[in-house]
Each structure stands twice: as structure tokens, then as C-alpha cells.
Amino acid sequence: MCGICCSVSFSAENFSKELKEDLLYNLMRRGPNISKQLSKSDGSYQCLFSGHVLHLRGVLTAQPLEDERGNVFLWNGEVFSGIKVEAEENDTQIMFNYLSSCEDESDILSLFSKVQGPWSFIYYQASSHYLWFGRDFFGRRSLLWHFSNLGKSFCLSSVGTQTSGVANEWQEIPASGVFRIDLKSTTITRCVVLKLYPWKYISRENIVEECVNSLTQISADLPAFVSVVLNEAKLFLEKPVVPLNMLLPQAPLETHCSSNASIPPTRETLQAFLADGHTKEVVQQFIHVLSVAVKRRILYLPRDENLAPNEVLKMCERKANVAILFSGGIDSMVIAALADCHIPLDEPIDLLNVAFMTEKKTIPTNCNKKRSKQKNHHEIPSEDFTKNVAATDDDSPYKQFSVPDRITGRAGLKELQVINPSRIWNFVEINVSLEELQELRRTQICHLIRPLDTVLDDSIGCAVWFASRGIGWLVTQDKVKSYQSSAKVVLTGIGADEQLAGYSRHRVRFQAHGLEGLNKEIMMELGRISSRNLGRDDRVISDHGKEARFPFLDENVVSLLNSLPVWEKANLTLPRGVGEKLILRLAAVELGLTASALLPKRAMQFGSRIAKIEKNDEKASDKCGRLQIIS
Missing domain, CATH: 3.60.20.10 (Aminohydrolase, N-terminal nucleophile (Ntn) domain)
Known part of the structure; x- marks a missing residue:
């Protein structure tokens, strides 16, 4: 970078x-x-x-x-x-x-x-x-x-x-x-x-x-x-990728799923699709190509094994070289599971989980009893301590940070710990107050988001900036310690929703115009991703001296997905949590993931609650006055 x-x-x-x-x-x-x-x-x-x-x-x-x-x-x-x-x-x-x-x-x-x-x-x-x-x-x-x-x-x-x-x-x-x-x-x-x-x-x-x-x-x-x-x-x-397959099916799609909307989908719902030989083969091919994409993005990093013997750190002090923007949703869970396959076992992986304060709470004076400061980690100033303190459970006085992405993030952490209990998974709780958001947007973030200027750009740009900064808290059973991620490479799941019909607008388009309309929507999404997302996210993440890497936008991954007919990637006749990004959910099941494979799509601005922290009456497409502030 x-x-x-x-x-x-x-x-x-x-x-x-x-x-x-x-x-x-x-x-x-x-x-x-x-x-x-x-x-x-x-x-x-x-x-x-x-x-x-x-x-x-x-x-x-x-x-x-x-x-x-x-x-x-x-x-x-x-x-x-x-x-x-x-x-x-x-x-x-x-x-x-x-x-x-x-x-x-x-x-x-x-x-x-x-x-x-x-x-x-x-x-x-x-x-x-x-x-x-x-x-x-x-x-x-x-x-x-x-x-x-x-x-x-x-x-x-x-x-x-x-x-x-x-x-x-x-x-x-x-x-x-x-x-x-x-x-x-x-x-x-x-x-x-x-x-x-x-x-x-x-x-x-x-x-x-x-x-x-x-x-x-x-x-x-x-x-x-x-x-x-x-x-x-x-x-x-x-052009480095093949054109999008616009083929339409000759017969109605099979659902493999109960038509009763009141019955919630289960992991067995997804496993039923994998009973089909062709489907399983396609999913395995997708896993392989995506795994190679992840591997390429975490190789060649300077690691501790390249140090002289007297410089080698103890395993408990080893630093993560790779971080993942992590909500516990299907995109970040699959990336984490694949990264685990390729990163040395004794190297931690940082899972960066951001939350914005949803309500004011009084912090008790005795809240420091179980906390200890960790050597070689970022020391957060004492005056900021209460603003950034981690929420340890839903009954704690820090419930104002218990946003949806924090809840699913913790659940995702437990799934990953089951898949590989030997790995040190650093779940970094990054908590942002309204005051900190407003100050750093004005002084540091505003110009990075621009020339994009909508409410949506403000919400996502600020959320990604705080998440990728990686300053937060590691919460364990017996203590909370301040932490700053040292990882220079940040993996993100962007590109999955655009290619696999992950957004609600894909479902709206499908309901109005069928698979032909859905194909056109996916083509449009991929065509505009450079101007809508990627330049902004690159500027925001790189501001911390870190490099954003996008496995779902690897040329071979995009070519594979473009070559598949749309019904092998998504089936929007099925309910939320199954139909959108279907091929990715099936891959998650094959990789051993459980509850996360069935999580419906939730946009970052809502999952982190940044969209609710200031004005609630704005539309995502509105020009954002907060981005006009000049320092």
C-alpha cells in the first residue's frame, strides 16, 4: 500500500x-x-x-x-x-x-x-x-x-x-x-x-x-x-473477468425448503441442497477459488519466523498480521474460517467489531476492578476510558454498545473457537461515542470519504474508519484489557452482496422483474462498485497505514461467480437468511459454520448502529451536511 x-x-x-x-x-x-x-x-x-x-x-x-x-x-x-x-x-x-x-x-x-x-x-x-x-x-x-x-x-x-x-x-x-x-x-x-x-x-x-x-x-x-x-x-x-451469465432457467426453481413462512430455516435446510451432487460440486469449486484468493492476500507478510532467534516473541505475545472487519455475519465468518486455514497456527487473528453508543448510561465508579492493562498494547487515555469501555454482557451497565453486530460478532467468535480452539482469536470490541465520532469525522475522516457525500457514505465511511483503526478492548472471562491491532492487512467482505444478491433491493427487483431483472441488478452493482464503495473504503482504511484486501473481488472468484447461472448463486423464492447469497451459505455449512450460515443480511450502518446515533430522519441517498464541515 x-x-x-x-x-x-x-x-x-x-x-x-x-x-x-x-x-x-x-x-x-x-x-x-x-x-x-x-x-x-x-x-x-x-x-x-x-x-x-x-x-x-x-x-x-x-x-x-x-x-x-x-x-x-x-x-x-x-x-x-x-x-x-x-x-x-x-x-x-x-x-x-x-x-x-x-x-x-x-x-x-x-x-x-x-x-x-x-x-x-x-x-x-x-x-x-x-x-x-x-x-x-x-x-x-x-x-x-x-x-x-x-x-x-x-x-x-x-x-x-x-x-x-x-x-x-x-x-x-x-x-x-x-x-x-x-x-x-x-x-x-x-x-x-x-x-x-x-x-x-x-x-x-x-x-x-x-x-x-x-x-x-x-x-x-x-x-x-x-x-x-x-x-x-x-x-x-x-477485461480480467468473464461476462455475467444471463441465462434463465427452462423450468421453475426447486426450493428444497418448506413453503411455510412461519417455520424458521435450519442448518438442515441448507444441507438439503448439498445432497444434490451438482450443487455440492459447484459449492466445493467456489470454496476452493475463494480459499486461494484469501491465501494470496495473507502470504508474503513479514512474520515472526523471519526474525533472528533473539527477536522471536513468545507465543502469548505474538502479534496478529491479519485483521478482519468482523460482524459475525456470513461474509466475515467465511473469510475468517478460510484465513484460519492459511495463517500459521500460532499467529493470532484480529476480529475487528465496531459499535456506536446507542444511549447514555452512568458508569459505576467500581468498574475498573476486573481490568488490567496489557503490556505492549495501546494505552487509552483515562478520560476516554468510560466512553470506550467494553460491554461484557447484555445485563452490564455497558449495554449501550450491545448493538446487533456486537451480539452476532460474539456468537461468531464462539463458532470460530469451536472450529479451531487452538487459534488465538482476538475479538476486538471497538466502542465509539457520539462525541468521538463527531470530533474525528471533522478532523480526520471527512476528507477521506469525499468526494462521495451522501448519508450512506458518511455512515459506512466512519464505521469502517473506526473499525480498521483497531483500537478497542479484548474481553475475556476474567478481565478487559485495552488493545490496538498491529495488523497491516485488513480483509473485508465487500463484493459478496453485490454478486450474490445480498441486498434487499435485489429481492425487490426479483419480485418485480424476475430472474432477468435480478441479473441486470447484479450487473449494475458490480459495474458501479468502484465509484460507490471501493475508492472510499481504500482511503478510509489506508489512513491508518493499513491495506484493505478484498477476497470476494479476486478476479478468479468474480469470473467463477459470473460464469454461474444466477439460480446457483441465489434463490430469492426462499426466505431471508437462506435465499440471498445461497452459495455462500452452503459454503459456510461445508466449512463447519453453524448459526452464522443462516443470518439474514444486515447493513453495517444498522448493525453497528451508526445510522441511529445522530439523525434518524435522513435517507441514505441524501447529501450529508456533516461531510461539508471544514477543519
Whole structure:
């Protein structure tokens, strides 16, 4: 994970060899391990490249990289497959080596078409004065652009700033393909022309599907001096996943389930589906592909076994390298169960569970008796202690944090402890008061969520920020101790609902328009996930010097799910808790999970109760005034 930035000026008086302090600060929070800046000037334009690295893989490598020809590369990504990167190698250096050997633009596009994993990049070609940049197909890594001064300057950056000027100055770069700017030409015309190389799907016969937002749609929010055009050579990137299977069944779906809505579904309800040989085979295939996706996302991390003998920690003091955003729901439970298969047995796994205060309670003065502070863990200031104290049970005075996700999270923890009692499962109770939410939204979170600006973005963005920060409490039978997660990798379940009809709107669409309508809804969900979710979540999680990883959006997982007919993924004739995300529930049963396999979908903003902590009369799609606050 990195914070990358390129500031370009076409006017000498506007060029600064230093980034603005607030932008530099935000970039460094993303990449706290090493920072570097590099200036390039051609007389008619000046570029300032700034790179800030979170070290996770291979040799610590400062960015930006520059080769002997003056080419410059900034990389914020992970190569999980497609291009060979050995365990001890740094993928930034490998990518730059390949780029430096590219002879023309088709070679560059071929390279990025091969990469499987999340990425955003900025690449300066000195000889041609081209600046290339873009995000991966799903937009799993944030990249913003900001055009100013009537075409005299622009900036590309992983994260924006809190600005007091014109609203929406920073905008997300669409994950529509790779863009290219001719810097030399721009200095002459004073117009910025963005050449787009879009994603396309290639069949054996011909090009059958193109994935590019309308050029007019991309241009709509840009200044008048900026235009977006398709590249003249009509070159493109090869789409990394197969198209969605739109096939419809020839006969009505079998339910394998009682039609009596008053009878709650049971684990046996799901096991009845697995009695069918074909269904079981498909579920096993799904488990395998998802398991490999999880494994790729937890390999190559610096672990204690790489330390010298005198540095090795005792098992009880070993730190978690991987954390999971954990509600106890089906998505996070399956990820946790699969992570358990691949993470060394003596390494803890952090389960990050966030709750927002639902009501004020008086905290008794004798509440500290059973608490002890743990060495080497985060010390929470005493004045914040009562605001963040963990709820140990529903009868405790800390019931204000006993939100739905806390209850299902604790239940999920017990299931995981049954599956693997030898593992240390750190269930981190992260409790947030209204005062802390309002203060940190204003000073730290607001600019990370923007340019997204709805009530829903505010709720999810803030909840994910506090959860991924990982500061909370470990609650055991005899004590409560303060804790801060040290894990640099945070796994999230995003992408499961979008692909497997997990949202209530999927059921509404199915009831109105059948399986054909459901297919179209799923296609739309996946198509907009880059602009609706992923850039925001990347900025929010990375603000803690951590990297978000999305197993459900692994290219092979998406291709498998896209290849299946919709009724093998979900069956919305069945009740909630069974029909939505059916294939994932069947996988959970195969993995040994119990009650969690039947939990209905509950949105994070409701499960954590952040949606209820301030205003209750807002719609999710409303513009959120709280995000307009300028620090």
C-alpha cells in the first residue's frame, strides 16, 4: 500500500517543489515506512512526484522509481497473480522493470491487462512526454484528480485534502481504463486532453463486451478545458473477468425448503441442497477459488519466523498480521474460517467489531476492578476510558454498545473457537461515542470519504474508519484489557452482496422483474462498485497505514461467480437468511459454520448502529451536511 501523488504545472510561477502540508500529511499516513519526492522539468512543464510506502512485501523500496532514461513510476498495488513475483521480490520494482522494457503503448496495455490484484499507478514516459495513470478494473485502489487554475496545473493523488474553496475539487478517477496525457501538447494548447484506453472483453470470435463509462459522463464533472477522448488507435485493456451469465432457467426453481413462512430455516435446510451432487460440486469449486484468493492476500507478510532467534516473541505475545472487519455475519465468518486455514497456527487473528453508543448510561465508579492493562498494547487515555469501555454482557451497565453486530460478532467468535480452539482469536470490541465520532469525522475522516457525500457514505465511511483503526478492548472471562491491532492487512467482505444478491433491493427487483431483472441488478452493482464503495473504503482504511484486501473481488472468484447461472448463486423464492447469497451459505455449512450460515443480511450502518446515533430522519441517498464541515 502506498500514497502516490503527481503534481503537474504548466506555469513556472505556479510550480512548487513541495506539496501542500495537508496533502503531504494525508499521503504519509497511507505510507508511513518511507517517503521520497522527485521533480522533473522540461522547461514548458514541471512535475513533482511524491511516494509514501507501507512496506508489506519483499525489499523495502522507496518510490518514485526512476530509470536511466528518466522514466518515473509510482505504484500503489499488489500483484497477486498474472505476473511472476517471487516471495522475496518487490512488485513495484518488478512492474517498473517490465514498463521500462515496453516498446510501445500496446506493450504497456498488455502488461496492465495481465496483472491480477488491486492497483493504481502513475507512469511518466520522459521521451514522449506522456503521463499514464489509472486504476484496476474494480477500482480497488483510490486515485483522484484535481484540475485548477484554468489549465495551468493539475494533480493526481491517492487521497485529497480538506479544502475551503470550491466544493468537489477532488474527484475520483473512473475505473474505466487507463488514461494518458501528452504534457508537451498541453503546454501548447492549454487544453488537457485525456486519452482513454478502455477495458474490453475479448471472446474467441470477436469483441463482445466493452466496459467504458460514457465519455460524456466522465467529462461532465470536469472543467471546460479538460476533455476525454478514446485513443486514436482504438487500443484497449483486456477485461480480467468473464461476462455475467444471463441465462434463465427452462423450468421453475426447486426450493428444497418448506413453503411455510412461519417455520424458521435450519442448518438442515441448507444441507438439503448439498445432497444434490451438482450443487455440492459447484459449492466445493467456489470454496476452493475463494480459499486461494484469501491465501494470496495473507502470504508474503513479514512474520515472526523471519526474525533472528533473539527477536522471536513468545507465543502469548505474538502479534496478529491479519485483521478482519468482523460482524459475525456470513461474509466475515467465511473469510475468517478460510484465513484460519492459511495463517500459521500460532499467529493470532484480529476480529475487528465496531459499535456506536446507542444511549447514555452512568458508569459505576467500581468498574475498573476486573481490568488490567496489557503490556505492549495501546494505552487509552483515562478520560476516554468510560466512553470506550467494553460491554461484557447484555445485563452490564455497558449495554449501550450491545448493538446487533456486537451480539452476532460474539456468537461468531464462539463458532470460530469451536472450529479451531487452538487459534488465538482476538475479538476486538471497538466502542465509539457520539462525541468521538463527531470530533474525528471533522478532523480526520471527512476528507477521506469525499468526494462521495451522501448519508450512506458518511455512515459506512466512519464505521469502517473506526473499525480498521483497531483500537478497542479484548474481553475475556476474567478481565478487559485495552488493545490496538498491529495488523497491516485488513480483509473485508465487500463484493459478496453485490454478486450474490445480498441486498434487499435485489429481492425487490426479483419480485418485480424476475430472474432477468435480478441479473441486470447484479450487473449494475458490480459495474458501479468502484465509484460507490471501493475508492472510499481504500482511503478510509489506508489512513491508518493499513491495506484493505478484498477476497470476494479476486478476479478468479468474480469470473467463477459470473460464469454461474444466477439460480446457483441465489434463490430469492426462499426466505431471508437462506435465499440471498445461497452459495455462500452452503459454503459456510461445508466449512463447519453453524448459526452464522443462516443470518439474514444486515447493513453495517444498522448493525453497528451508526445510522441511529445522530439523525434518524435522513435517507441514505441524501447529501450529508456533516461531510461539508471544514477543519
